[in-house]
Amino acid sequence: MTTDFYNLLLTDCALALILLGLFWYVSRVSRGVPGIASWGVGHFLYSLGAAMLDGTALELERAGAHGASPVVAAIGGILACGGLAVIAGAMVMFAGQRALRGGERLALAGVVLLSPLAWLAGDAIDGQGAAMSAAELAMLATVLVQLWRLDAPPARVPARLMMLGAVVLAFLYGRDLLDAFTGQYTSNQAWVNVDLSTWYLFNFCMLMLTSFRAAEALRQTAMLDPLTGTLNRRGLFARLDPELERLTRDAQLAVIALDLDHFKRVNDRHGHEVGDLVLQKLSDTVRDCVREDDVFARVGGEEFLVVVTGPDAAGAPLLAERIRKAVAEMRLDPPAPTVRVTVSAGVCLSARPMPLSMLMRGADEALYAAKRGGRDCVVANTL
The missing domain is CATH 3.30.70.270 (Reverse transcriptase/Diguanylate cyclase domain)
Structure with missing residues:
Protein backbone atom coordinates (compact mmCIF):
# COMPACT_ATOMS: atom_id res chain seq x y z
CA MET A 1 0.00 0.00 0.00
CA THR A 2 1.29 3.41 -0.88
CA THR A 3 1.33 6.32 1.54
CA ASP A 4 -0.78 8.33 -0.91
CA PHE A 5 -3.48 5.64 -0.88
CA TYR A 6 -3.58 5.54 2.92
CA ASN A 7 -3.76 9.34 3.06
CA LEU A 8 -6.64 9.18 0.59
CA LEU A 9 -8.55 6.90 2.96
CA LEU A 10 -7.86 9.22 5.90
CA THR A 11 -8.97 12.22 3.84
CA ASP A 12 -12.19 10.37 3.04
CA CYS A 13 -12.78 9.88 6.78
CA ALA A 14 -12.23 13.59 7.40
CA LEU A 15 -14.71 14.45 4.66
CA ALA A 16 -17.20 11.97 6.12
CA LEU A 17 -16.86 13.75 9.48
CA ILE A 18 -17.60 17.09 7.83
CA LEU A 19 -20.59 15.57 6.04
CA LEU A 20 -21.81 14.17 9.36
CA GLY A 21 -21.87 17.69 10.77
CA LEU A 22 -23.62 18.97 7.66
CA PHE A 23 -26.30 16.25 7.69
CA TRP A 24 -26.83 16.82 11.42
CA TYR A 25 -27.29 20.55 10.80
CA VAL A 26 -29.76 19.90 7.96
CA SER A 27 -31.71 17.52 10.21
CA ARG A 28 -31.98 20.26 12.84
CA VAL A 29 -33.46 22.77 10.42
CA SER A 30 -35.63 20.14 8.69
CA ARG A 31 -37.57 18.76 11.63
CA GLY A 32 -40.12 16.18 10.65
CA VAL A 33 -37.99 14.72 7.82
CA PRO A 34 -36.61 11.40 9.13
CA GLY A 35 -33.38 9.67 8.16
CA ILE A 36 -31.20 12.71 7.47
CA ALA A 37 -28.89 12.60 10.49
CA SER A 38 -28.82 8.78 10.36
CA TRP A 39 -27.42 8.90 6.84
CA GLY A 40 -24.53 11.10 8.02
CA VAL A 41 -23.79 8.85 11.00
CA GLY A 42 -23.90 5.71 8.87
CA HIS A 43 -21.62 7.16 6.21
CA PHE A 44 -19.05 8.26 8.79
CA LEU A 45 -19.00 4.85 10.51
CA TYR A 46 -18.70 3.10 7.16
CA SER A 47 -15.84 5.36 5.99
CA LEU A 48 -13.97 4.90 9.26
CA GLY A 49 -14.45 1.14 9.26
CA ALA A 50 -13.44 0.78 5.62
CA ALA A 51 -10.28 2.83 6.23
CA MET A 52 -9.34 0.57 9.16
CA LEU A 53 -9.97 -2.62 7.17
CA ASP A 54 -8.61 -1.58 3.77
CA GLY A 55 -5.87 0.65 5.15
CA THR A 56 -4.68 0.16 8.71
CA ALA A 57 -5.18 -3.62 8.95
CA LEU A 58 -3.46 -4.36 5.66
CA GLU A 59 -0.60 -2.01 6.53
CA LEU A 60 -0.12 -3.78 9.88
CA GLU A 61 -0.20 -7.14 8.12
CA ARG A 62 2.54 -6.07 5.71
CA ALA A 63 4.58 -4.67 8.64
CA GLY A 64 4.47 -8.05 10.37
CA ALA A 65 2.12 -7.02 13.21
CA HIS A 66 0.15 -10.25 12.88
CA GLY A 67 -1.43 -9.90 16.32
CA ALA A 68 -2.80 -6.41 15.87
CA SER A 69 -3.90 -6.75 12.25
CA PRO A 70 -6.87 -9.14 12.87
CA VAL A 71 -8.13 -7.00 15.76
CA VAL A 72 -8.05 -3.81 13.70
CA ALA A 73 -9.67 -5.64 10.77
CA ALA A 74 -12.47 -6.93 13.02
CA ILE A 75 -13.14 -3.50 14.54
CA GLY A 76 -13.12 -1.97 11.07
CA GLY A 77 -15.48 -4.62 9.77
CA ILE A 78 -17.96 -4.09 12.61
CA LEU A 79 -17.91 -0.32 12.12
CA ALA A 80 -18.30 -0.65 8.35
CA CYS A 81 -21.15 -3.18 8.51
CA GLY A 82 -22.87 -1.16 11.23
CA GLY A 83 -22.54 2.02 9.19
CA LEU A 84 -23.94 0.33 6.09
CA ALA A 85 -26.93 -0.94 8.08
CA VAL A 86 -27.57 2.60 9.36
CA ILE A 87 -27.37 3.98 5.80
CA ALA A 88 -29.90 1.43 4.56
CA GLY A 89 -32.24 2.21 7.46
CA ALA A 90 -31.86 5.93 6.86
CA MET A 91 -32.92 5.55 3.23
CA VAL A 92 -35.96 3.48 4.25
CA MET A 93 -36.99 6.17 6.75
CA PHE A 94 -36.33 9.01 4.31
CA ALA A 95 -38.12 7.52 1.30
CA GLY A 96 -41.07 6.23 3.33
CA GLN A 97 -41.23 9.18 5.75
CA ARG A 98 -41.70 6.79 8.66
CA ALA A 99 -39.91 4.92 11.42
CA LEU A 100 -38.39 1.50 10.82
CA ARG A 101 -40.64 -1.50 11.38
CA GLY A 102 -39.72 -4.50 13.50
CA GLY A 103 -38.85 -6.77 10.57
CA GLU A 104 -36.69 -4.08 9.00
CA ARG A 105 -34.77 -3.60 12.23
CA LEU A 106 -34.10 -7.33 12.44
CA ALA A 107 -32.89 -7.42 8.83
CA LEU A 108 -30.49 -4.54 9.46
CA ALA A 109 -29.25 -6.20 12.64
CA GLY A 110 -28.46 -9.25 10.50
CA VAL A 111 -26.27 -7.04 8.28
CA VAL A 112 -24.34 -5.85 11.34
CA LEU A 113 -23.83 -9.45 12.49
CA LEU A 114 -21.97 -10.35 9.30
CA SER A 115 -18.73 -8.95 10.74
CA PRO A 116 -18.82 -10.74 14.14
CA LEU A 117 -19.63 -13.99 12.33
CA ALA A 118 -16.57 -13.52 10.13
CA TRP A 119 -14.51 -12.83 13.26
CA LEU A 120 -15.77 -16.02 14.94
CA ALA A 121 -14.93 -17.96 11.79
CA GLY A 122 -11.28 -17.05 12.42
CA ASP A 123 -10.75 -15.50 8.99
CA ALA A 124 -9.23 -12.07 9.56
CA ILE A 125 -8.86 -9.74 6.61
CA ASP A 126 -10.46 -11.94 3.92
CA GLY A 127 -13.39 -12.75 6.22
CA GLN A 128 -13.98 -9.14 7.18
CA GLY A 129 -13.59 -8.11 3.54
CA ALA A 130 -16.27 -10.61 2.55
CA ALA A 131 -18.54 -9.41 5.37
CA MET A 132 -18.15 -5.76 4.38
CA SER A 133 -18.68 -6.48 0.68
CA ALA A 134 -21.84 -8.48 1.45
CA ALA A 135 -23.11 -5.67 3.68
CA GLU A 136 -22.35 -3.16 0.92
CA LEU A 137 -24.38 -5.16 -1.58
CA ALA A 138 -27.28 -5.49 0.88
CA MET A 139 -27.22 -1.73 1.50
CA LEU A 140 -27.15 -0.96 -2.21
CA ALA A 141 -30.08 -3.29 -2.88
CA THR A 142 -32.11 -1.52 -0.16
CA VAL A 143 -31.16 1.92 -1.47
CA LEU A 144 -32.12 0.97 -5.05
CA VAL A 145 -35.57 -0.24 -3.98
CA GLN A 146 -36.23 2.89 -1.94
CA LEU A 147 -34.92 5.29 -4.59
CA TRP A 148 -37.22 3.72 -7.18
CA ARG A 149 -40.14 5.08 -5.12
CA LEU A 150 -38.90 8.67 -5.49
CA ASP A 151 -40.32 9.19 -8.95
CA ALA A 152 -42.01 12.59 -8.64
CA PRO A 153 -40.16 15.80 -9.56
CA PRO A 154 -37.98 17.38 -8.35
CA ALA A 155 -36.67 14.27 -6.55
CA ARG A 156 -36.61 12.11 -9.68
CA VAL A 157 -33.31 13.37 -11.16
CA PRO A 158 -31.07 13.06 -8.04
CA ALA A 159 -32.75 9.75 -7.19
CA ARG A 160 -31.98 8.34 -10.63
CA LEU A 161 -28.38 9.57 -10.43
CA MET A 162 -28.02 7.76 -7.11
CA MET A 163 -29.47 4.60 -8.66
CA LEU A 164 -26.87 4.78 -11.43
CA GLY A 165 -24.13 5.20 -8.83
CA ALA A 166 -25.50 2.25 -6.86
CA VAL A 167 -25.19 0.02 -9.93
CA VAL A 168 -21.54 1.07 -10.39
CA LEU A 169 -20.76 0.39 -6.74
CA ALA A 170 -22.57 -2.95 -6.84
CA PHE A 171 -20.23 -4.07 -9.65
CA LEU A 172 -17.13 -3.00 -7.70
CA TYR A 173 -18.22 -4.52 -4.40
CA GLY A 174 -19.39 -7.71 -6.08
CA ARG A 175 -15.88 -8.17 -7.46
CA ASP A 176 -14.46 -7.54 -3.98
CA LEU A 177 -16.75 -10.21 -2.55
CA LEU A 178 -15.54 -12.71 -5.13
CA ASP A 179 -11.91 -11.88 -4.31
CA ALA A 180 -12.58 -12.36 -0.60
CA PHE A 181 -14.09 -15.82 -1.16
CA THR A 182 -11.06 -16.84 -3.19
CA GLY A 183 -8.64 -15.55 -0.53
CA GLN A 184 -7.42 -12.63 -2.63
CA TYR A 185 -9.05 -9.72 -0.79
CA THR A 186 -6.94 -6.58 -0.75
CA SER A 187 -7.40 -2.83 -1.06
CA ASN A 188 -7.96 -2.16 -4.74
CA GLN A 189 -6.10 1.02 -5.56
CA ALA A 190 -7.06 0.78 -9.23
CA TRP A 191 -10.70 1.77 -8.70
CA VAL A 192 -10.64 3.54 -5.34
CA ASN A 193 -11.09 6.93 -7.04
CA VAL A 194 -14.23 5.64 -8.77
CA ASP A 195 -15.50 4.36 -5.42
CA LEU A 196 -14.91 7.61 -3.55
CA SER A 197 -16.19 9.78 -6.41
CA THR A 198 -19.40 7.78 -6.55
CA TRP A 199 -19.87 8.22 -2.82
CA TYR A 200 -19.37 11.98 -3.25
CA LEU A 201 -22.17 11.83 -5.83
CA PHE A 202 -24.29 9.83 -3.37
CA ASN A 203 -23.90 12.42 -0.63
CA PHE A 204 -24.43 15.38 -2.97
CA CYS A 205 -27.65 13.86 -4.32
CA MET A 206 -28.80 12.97 -0.82
CA LEU A 207 -28.36 16.59 0.24
CA MET A 208 -30.42 17.63 -2.80
CA LEU A 209 -33.18 15.19 -1.91
CA THR A 210 -33.11 16.41 1.67
CA SER A 211 -33.41 20.05 0.64
CA PHE A 212 -36.36 19.23 -1.63
CA ARG A 213 -38.12 17.26 1.12
CA ALA A 214 -37.41 19.93 3.74
CA ALA A 215 -38.75 22.67 1.46
CA GLU A 216 -41.94 20.67 0.92
CA ALA A 217 -42.29 20.10 4.66
CA LEU A 218 -41.89 23.84 5.31
CA ARG A 219 -44.43 24.62 2.58
CA GLN A 220 -46.92 22.24 4.14
CA THR A 221 -46.29 23.70 7.59
CA ALA A 222 -46.96 27.20 6.25
CA MET A 223 -50.41 26.02 5.15
CA LEU A 224 -51.44 24.61 8.53
CA ASP A 225 -52.84 26.30 11.61
CA PRO A 226 -50.30 25.45 14.35
CA LEU A 227 -52.89 25.18 17.14
CA THR A 228 -55.50 22.91 15.56
CA GLY A 229 -53.53 21.25 12.78
CA THR A 230 -56.21 22.23 10.26
CA LEU A 231 -55.53 24.09 7.05
CA ASN A 232 -55.27 27.86 7.28
Whole structure:
Protein backbone atom coordinates (compact mmCIF):
# COMPACT_ATOMS: atom_id res chain seq x y z
CA MET A 1 0.00 0.00 0.00
CA THR A 2 1.29 3.41 -0.88
CA THR A 3 1.33 6.32 1.54
CA ASP A 4 -0.78 8.33 -0.91
CA PHE A 5 -3.48 5.64 -0.88
CA TYR A 6 -3.58 5.54 2.92
CA ASN A 7 -3.76 9.34 3.06
CA LEU A 8 -6.64 9.18 0.59
CA LEU A 9 -8.55 6.90 2.96
CA LEU A 10 -7.86 9.22 5.90
CA THR A 11 -8.97 12.22 3.84
CA ASP A 12 -12.19 10.37 3.04
CA CYS A 13 -12.78 9.88 6.78
CA ALA A 14 -12.23 13.59 7.40
CA LEU A 15 -14.71 14.45 4.66
CA ALA A 16 -17.20 11.97 6.12
CA LEU A 17 -16.86 13.75 9.48
CA ILE A 18 -17.60 17.09 7.83
CA LEU A 19 -20.59 15.57 6.04
CA LEU A 20 -21.81 14.17 9.36
CA GLY A 21 -21.87 17.69 10.77
CA LEU A 22 -23.62 18.97 7.66
CA PHE A 23 -26.30 16.25 7.69
CA TRP A 24 -26.83 16.82 11.42
CA TYR A 25 -27.29 20.55 10.80
CA VAL A 26 -29.76 19.90 7.96
CA SER A 27 -31.71 17.52 10.21
CA ARG A 28 -31.98 20.26 12.84
CA VAL A 29 -33.46 22.77 10.42
CA SER A 30 -35.63 20.14 8.69
CA ARG A 31 -37.57 18.76 11.63
CA GLY A 32 -40.12 16.18 10.65
CA VAL A 33 -37.99 14.72 7.82
CA PRO A 34 -36.61 11.40 9.13
CA GLY A 35 -33.38 9.67 8.16
CA ILE A 36 -31.20 12.71 7.47
CA ALA A 37 -28.89 12.60 10.49
CA SER A 38 -28.82 8.78 10.36
CA TRP A 39 -27.42 8.90 6.84
CA GLY A 40 -24.53 11.10 8.02
CA VAL A 41 -23.79 8.85 11.00
CA GLY A 42 -23.90 5.71 8.87
CA HIS A 43 -21.62 7.16 6.21
CA PHE A 44 -19.05 8.26 8.79
CA LEU A 45 -19.00 4.85 10.51
CA TYR A 46 -18.70 3.10 7.16
CA SER A 47 -15.84 5.36 5.99
CA LEU A 48 -13.97 4.90 9.26
CA GLY A 49 -14.45 1.14 9.26
CA ALA A 50 -13.44 0.78 5.62
CA ALA A 51 -10.28 2.83 6.23
CA MET A 52 -9.34 0.57 9.16
CA LEU A 53 -9.97 -2.62 7.17
CA ASP A 54 -8.61 -1.58 3.77
CA GLY A 55 -5.87 0.65 5.15
CA THR A 56 -4.68 0.16 8.71
CA ALA A 57 -5.18 -3.62 8.95
CA LEU A 58 -3.46 -4.36 5.66
CA GLU A 59 -0.60 -2.01 6.53
CA LEU A 60 -0.12 -3.78 9.88
CA GLU A 61 -0.20 -7.14 8.12
CA ARG A 62 2.54 -6.07 5.71
CA ALA A 63 4.58 -4.67 8.64
CA GLY A 64 4.47 -8.05 10.37
CA ALA A 65 2.12 -7.02 13.21
CA HIS A 66 0.15 -10.25 12.88
CA GLY A 67 -1.43 -9.90 16.32
CA ALA A 68 -2.80 -6.41 15.87
CA SER A 69 -3.90 -6.75 12.25
CA PRO A 70 -6.87 -9.14 12.87
CA VAL A 71 -8.13 -7.00 15.76
CA VAL A 72 -8.05 -3.81 13.70
CA ALA A 73 -9.67 -5.64 10.77
CA ALA A 74 -12.47 -6.93 13.02
CA ILE A 75 -13.14 -3.50 14.54
CA GLY A 76 -13.12 -1.97 11.07
CA GLY A 77 -15.48 -4.62 9.77
CA ILE A 78 -17.96 -4.09 12.61
CA LEU A 79 -17.91 -0.32 12.12
CA ALA A 80 -18.30 -0.65 8.35
CA CYS A 81 -21.15 -3.18 8.51
CA GLY A 82 -22.87 -1.16 11.23
CA GLY A 83 -22.54 2.02 9.19
CA LEU A 84 -23.94 0.33 6.09
CA ALA A 85 -26.93 -0.94 8.08
CA VAL A 86 -27.57 2.60 9.36
CA ILE A 87 -27.37 3.98 5.80
CA ALA A 88 -29.90 1.43 4.56
CA GLY A 89 -32.24 2.21 7.46
CA ALA A 90 -31.86 5.93 6.86
CA MET A 91 -32.92 5.55 3.23
CA VAL A 92 -35.96 3.48 4.25
CA MET A 93 -36.99 6.17 6.75
CA PHE A 94 -36.33 9.01 4.31
CA ALA A 95 -38.12 7.52 1.30
CA GLY A 96 -41.07 6.23 3.33
CA GLN A 97 -41.23 9.18 5.75
CA ARG A 98 -41.70 6.79 8.66
CA ALA A 99 -39.91 4.92 11.42
CA LEU A 100 -38.39 1.50 10.82
CA ARG A 101 -40.64 -1.50 11.38
CA GLY A 102 -39.72 -4.50 13.50
CA GLY A 103 -38.85 -6.77 10.57
CA GLU A 104 -36.69 -4.08 9.00
CA ARG A 105 -34.77 -3.60 12.23
CA LEU A 106 -34.10 -7.33 12.44
CA ALA A 107 -32.89 -7.42 8.83
CA LEU A 108 -30.49 -4.54 9.46
CA ALA A 109 -29.25 -6.20 12.64
CA GLY A 110 -28.46 -9.25 10.50
CA VAL A 111 -26.27 -7.04 8.28
CA VAL A 112 -24.34 -5.85 11.34
CA LEU A 113 -23.83 -9.45 12.49
CA LEU A 114 -21.97 -10.35 9.30
CA SER A 115 -18.73 -8.95 10.74
CA PRO A 116 -18.82 -10.74 14.14
CA LEU A 117 -19.63 -13.99 12.33
CA ALA A 118 -16.57 -13.52 10.13
CA TRP A 119 -14.51 -12.83 13.26
CA LEU A 120 -15.77 -16.02 14.94
CA ALA A 121 -14.93 -17.96 11.79
CA GLY A 122 -11.28 -17.05 12.42
CA ASP A 123 -10.75 -15.50 8.99
CA ALA A 124 -9.23 -12.07 9.56
CA ILE A 125 -8.86 -9.74 6.61
CA ASP A 126 -10.46 -11.94 3.92
CA GLY A 127 -13.39 -12.75 6.22
CA GLN A 128 -13.98 -9.14 7.18
CA GLY A 129 -13.59 -8.11 3.54
CA ALA A 130 -16.27 -10.61 2.55
CA ALA A 131 -18.54 -9.41 5.37
CA MET A 132 -18.15 -5.76 4.38
CA SER A 133 -18.68 -6.48 0.68
CA ALA A 134 -21.84 -8.48 1.45
CA ALA A 135 -23.11 -5.67 3.68
CA GLU A 136 -22.35 -3.16 0.92
CA LEU A 137 -24.38 -5.16 -1.58
CA ALA A 138 -27.28 -5.49 0.88
CA MET A 139 -27.22 -1.73 1.50
CA LEU A 140 -27.15 -0.96 -2.21
CA ALA A 141 -30.08 -3.29 -2.88
CA THR A 142 -32.11 -1.52 -0.16
CA VAL A 143 -31.16 1.92 -1.47
CA LEU A 144 -32.12 0.97 -5.05
CA VAL A 145 -35.57 -0.24 -3.98
CA GLN A 146 -36.23 2.89 -1.94
CA LEU A 147 -34.92 5.29 -4.59
CA TRP A 148 -37.22 3.72 -7.18
CA ARG A 149 -40.14 5.08 -5.12
CA LEU A 150 -38.90 8.67 -5.49
CA ASP A 151 -40.32 9.19 -8.95
CA ALA A 152 -42.01 12.59 -8.64
CA PRO A 153 -40.16 15.80 -9.56
CA PRO A 154 -37.98 17.38 -8.35
CA ALA A 155 -36.67 14.27 -6.55
CA ARG A 156 -36.61 12.11 -9.68
CA VAL A 157 -33.31 13.37 -11.16
CA PRO A 158 -31.07 13.06 -8.04
CA ALA A 159 -32.75 9.75 -7.19
CA ARG A 160 -31.98 8.34 -10.63
CA LEU A 161 -28.38 9.57 -10.43
CA MET A 162 -28.02 7.76 -7.11
CA MET A 163 -29.47 4.60 -8.66
CA LEU A 164 -26.87 4.78 -11.43
CA GLY A 165 -24.13 5.20 -8.83
CA ALA A 166 -25.50 2.25 -6.86
CA VAL A 167 -25.19 0.02 -9.93
CA VAL A 168 -21.54 1.07 -10.39
CA LEU A 169 -20.76 0.39 -6.74
CA ALA A 170 -22.57 -2.95 -6.84
CA PHE A 171 -20.23 -4.07 -9.65
CA LEU A 172 -17.13 -3.00 -7.70
CA TYR A 173 -18.22 -4.52 -4.40
CA GLY A 174 -19.39 -7.71 -6.08
CA ARG A 175 -15.88 -8.17 -7.46
CA ASP A 176 -14.46 -7.54 -3.98
CA LEU A 177 -16.75 -10.21 -2.55
CA LEU A 178 -15.54 -12.71 -5.13
CA ASP A 179 -11.91 -11.88 -4.31
CA ALA A 180 -12.58 -12.36 -0.60
CA PHE A 181 -14.09 -15.82 -1.16
CA THR A 182 -11.06 -16.84 -3.19
CA GLY A 183 -8.64 -15.55 -0.53
CA GLN A 184 -7.42 -12.63 -2.63
CA TYR A 185 -9.05 -9.72 -0.79
CA THR A 186 -6.94 -6.58 -0.75
CA SER A 187 -7.40 -2.83 -1.06
CA ASN A 188 -7.96 -2.16 -4.74
CA GLN A 189 -6.10 1.02 -5.56
CA ALA A 190 -7.06 0.78 -9.23
CA TRP A 191 -10.70 1.77 -8.70
CA VAL A 192 -10.64 3.54 -5.34
CA ASN A 193 -11.09 6.93 -7.04
CA VAL A 194 -14.23 5.64 -8.77
CA ASP A 195 -15.50 4.36 -5.42
CA LEU A 196 -14.91 7.61 -3.55
CA SER A 197 -16.19 9.78 -6.41
CA THR A 198 -19.40 7.78 -6.55
CA TRP A 199 -19.87 8.22 -2.82
CA TYR A 200 -19.37 11.98 -3.25
CA LEU A 201 -22.17 11.83 -5.83
CA PHE A 202 -24.29 9.83 -3.37
CA ASN A 203 -23.90 12.42 -0.63
CA PHE A 204 -24.43 15.38 -2.97
CA CYS A 205 -27.65 13.86 -4.32
CA MET A 206 -28.80 12.97 -0.82
CA LEU A 207 -28.36 16.59 0.24
CA MET A 208 -30.42 17.63 -2.80
CA LEU A 209 -33.18 15.19 -1.91
CA THR A 210 -33.11 16.41 1.67
CA SER A 211 -33.41 20.05 0.64
CA PHE A 212 -36.36 19.23 -1.63
CA ARG A 213 -38.12 17.26 1.12
CA ALA A 214 -37.41 19.93 3.74
CA ALA A 215 -38.75 22.67 1.46
CA GLU A 216 -41.94 20.67 0.92
CA ALA A 217 -42.29 20.10 4.66
CA LEU A 218 -41.89 23.84 5.31
CA ARG A 219 -44.43 24.62 2.58
CA GLN A 220 -46.92 22.24 4.14
CA THR A 221 -46.29 23.70 7.59
CA ALA A 222 -46.96 27.20 6.25
CA MET A 223 -50.41 26.02 5.15
CA LEU A 224 -51.44 24.61 8.53
CA ASP A 225 -52.84 26.30 11.61
CA PRO A 226 -50.30 25.45 14.35
CA LEU A 227 -52.89 25.18 17.14
CA THR A 228 -55.50 22.91 15.56
CA GLY A 229 -53.53 21.25 12.78
CA THR A 230 -56.21 22.23 10.26
CA LEU A 231 -55.53 24.09 7.05
CA ASN A 232 -55.27 27.86 7.28
CA ARG A 233 -56.72 30.22 4.65
CA ARG A 234 -53.68 29.81 2.39
CA GLY A 235 -53.84 26.05 2.70
CA LEU A 236 -57.56 26.08 1.94
CA PHE A 237 -57.07 27.68 -1.47
CA ALA A 238 -53.96 25.62 -2.22
CA ARG A 239 -55.88 22.41 -1.53
CA LEU A 240 -58.82 23.45 -3.71
CA ASP A 241 -56.83 25.01 -6.55
CA PRO A 242 -56.18 21.88 -8.68
CA GLU A 243 -59.91 21.10 -9.12
CA LEU A 244 -61.52 24.44 -8.41
CA GLU A 245 -62.22 25.29 -12.05
CA ARG A 246 -64.00 21.99 -12.69
CA LEU A 247 -65.96 22.11 -9.43
CA THR A 248 -67.07 25.66 -10.16
CA ARG A 249 -68.11 24.77 -13.71
CA ASP A 250 -70.12 21.77 -12.51
CA ALA A 251 -71.69 23.72 -9.61
CA GLN A 252 -70.34 21.12 -7.17
CA LEU A 253 -69.30 23.46 -4.39
CA ALA A 254 -70.92 24.40 -1.10
CA VAL A 255 -69.48 26.39 1.80
CA ILE A 256 -70.21 26.00 5.51
CA ALA A 257 -69.08 28.86 7.76
CA LEU A 258 -68.77 27.92 11.44
CA ASP A 259 -68.36 30.20 14.44
CA LEU A 260 -68.18 29.26 18.13
CA ASP A 261 -70.90 30.95 20.16
CA HIS A 262 -69.78 33.24 23.00
CA PHE A 263 -66.21 32.00 22.74
CA LYS A 264 -64.93 35.13 24.48
CA ARG A 265 -66.77 34.04 27.62
CA VAL A 266 -64.85 30.76 27.61
CA ASN A 267 -61.53 32.62 27.51
CA ASP A 268 -62.66 35.12 30.17
CA ARG A 269 -63.97 32.48 32.59
CA HIS A 270 -61.46 29.66 32.10
CA GLY A 271 -58.41 31.27 30.51
CA HIS A 272 -56.87 31.03 27.07
CA GLU A 273 -55.38 27.60 27.74
CA VAL A 274 -58.85 26.10 28.07
CA GLY A 275 -59.94 28.17 25.08
CA ASP A 276 -57.18 26.56 23.03
CA LEU A 277 -58.34 23.12 24.16
CA VAL A 278 -61.86 23.98 23.00
CA LEU A 279 -60.59 24.97 19.56
CA GLN A 280 -58.56 21.78 19.28
CA LYS A 281 -61.50 19.63 20.38
CA LEU A 282 -63.79 21.42 17.94
CA SER A 283 -61.36 20.75 15.10
CA ASP A 284 -61.20 17.05 15.97
CA THR A 285 -65.00 16.90 16.15
CA VAL A 286 -65.49 18.54 12.76
CA ARG A 287 -62.86 16.30 11.16
CA ASP A 288 -64.83 13.28 12.40
CA CYS A 289 -67.94 14.61 10.64
CA VAL A 290 -66.60 15.61 7.23
CA ARG A 291 -65.61 13.38 4.34
CA GLU A 292 -62.05 12.94 3.14
CA ASP A 293 -62.82 15.03 0.02
CA ASP A 294 -64.20 17.94 2.05
CA VAL A 295 -61.80 20.77 2.87
CA PHE A 296 -61.73 22.01 6.46
CA ALA A 297 -59.85 25.14 7.51
CA ARG A 298 -59.50 27.62 10.36
CA VAL A 299 -59.86 31.07 8.85
CA GLY A 300 -59.98 33.21 12.00
CA GLY A 301 -59.83 33.10 15.80
CA GLU A 302 -62.92 30.93 16.35
CA GLU A 303 -64.06 30.92 12.72
CA PHE A 304 -63.85 27.80 10.59
CA LEU A 305 -64.81 26.89 7.05
CA VAL A 306 -65.84 23.63 5.42
CA VAL A 307 -65.93 23.47 1.63
CA VAL A 308 -68.01 20.52 0.44
CA THR A 309 -67.05 19.33 -3.03
CA GLY A 310 -68.54 17.00 -5.62
CA PRO A 311 -72.12 15.75 -5.97
CA ASP A 312 -72.50 15.67 -2.16
CA ALA A 313 -72.35 19.48 -2.08
CA ALA A 314 -76.15 19.52 -2.12
CA GLY A 315 -76.10 17.78 1.27
CA ALA A 316 -74.09 20.57 2.93
CA PRO A 317 -77.03 21.72 5.16
CA LEU A 318 -77.35 18.19 6.57
CA LEU A 319 -73.59 18.07 7.20
CA ALA A 320 -73.74 21.44 8.96
CA GLU A 321 -76.53 20.19 11.22
CA ARG A 322 -74.55 17.04 12.01
CA ILE A 323 -71.56 19.20 12.97
CA ARG A 324 -73.76 21.45 15.14
CA LYS A 325 -75.13 18.48 17.09
CA ALA A 326 -71.69 16.91 17.51
CA VAL A 327 -70.26 20.17 18.88
CA ALA A 328 -73.18 20.57 21.30
CA GLU A 329 -72.36 17.12 22.72
CA MET A 330 -68.63 17.80 22.81
CA ARG A 331 -66.83 17.69 26.17
CA LEU A 332 -63.21 18.31 27.06
CA ASP A 333 -61.16 15.44 28.39
CA PRO A 334 -60.39 15.47 32.14
CA PRO A 335 -58.78 17.16 34.01
CA ALA A 336 -59.99 20.09 31.88
CA PRO A 337 -63.07 21.82 33.35
CA THR A 338 -66.55 21.08 32.05
CA VAL A 339 -67.21 23.56 29.28
CA ARG A 340 -70.27 23.43 27.05
CA VAL A 341 -69.93 25.21 23.74
CA THR A 342 -72.20 25.54 20.73
CA VAL A 343 -71.62 26.58 17.17
CA SER A 344 -73.57 28.59 14.65
CA ALA A 345 -73.38 27.64 10.98
CA GLY A 346 -74.12 29.39 7.73
CA VAL A 347 -74.39 27.36 4.54
CA CYS A 348 -74.29 28.58 0.97
CA LEU A 349 -75.01 26.35 -2.02
CA SER A 350 -74.77 27.12 -5.71
CA ALA A 351 -77.49 26.18 -8.18
CA ARG A 352 -75.30 27.38 -11.05
CA PRO A 353 -71.58 27.89 -11.72
CA MET A 354 -70.35 30.42 -9.18
CA PRO A 355 -66.93 31.54 -7.88
CA LEU A 356 -65.86 30.25 -4.50
CA SER A 357 -65.49 33.82 -3.23
CA MET A 358 -69.22 34.46 -3.77
CA LEU A 359 -70.12 31.25 -1.96
CA MET A 360 -67.93 32.28 0.97
CA ARG A 361 -69.66 35.65 1.19
CA GLY A 362 -73.04 33.92 1.03
CA ALA A 363 -72.02 31.55 3.83
CA ASP A 364 -70.90 34.51 5.97
CA GLU A 365 -74.27 36.20 5.43
CA ALA A 366 -76.08 33.01 6.43
CA LEU A 367 -73.83 32.75 9.51
CA TYR A 368 -74.74 36.27 10.60
CA ALA A 369 -78.40 35.32 10.19
CA ALA A 370 -77.84 32.28 12.43
CA LYS A 371 -76.22 34.53 15.04
CA ARG A 372 -79.15 36.94 14.91
CA GLY A 373 -81.57 34.02 15.12
CA GLY A 374 -80.35 32.93 18.54
CA ARG A 375 -77.16 30.99 17.78
CA ASP A 376 -76.66 27.20 17.99
CA CYS A 377 -78.49 26.76 14.70
CA VAL A 378 -77.93 26.35 10.95
CA VAL A 379 -79.07 28.81 8.29
CA ALA A 380 -78.73 27.91 4.62
CA ASN A 381 -79.24 29.83 1.42
CA THR A 382 -78.83 29.11 -2.28
CA LEU A 383 -77.41 31.58 -4.77
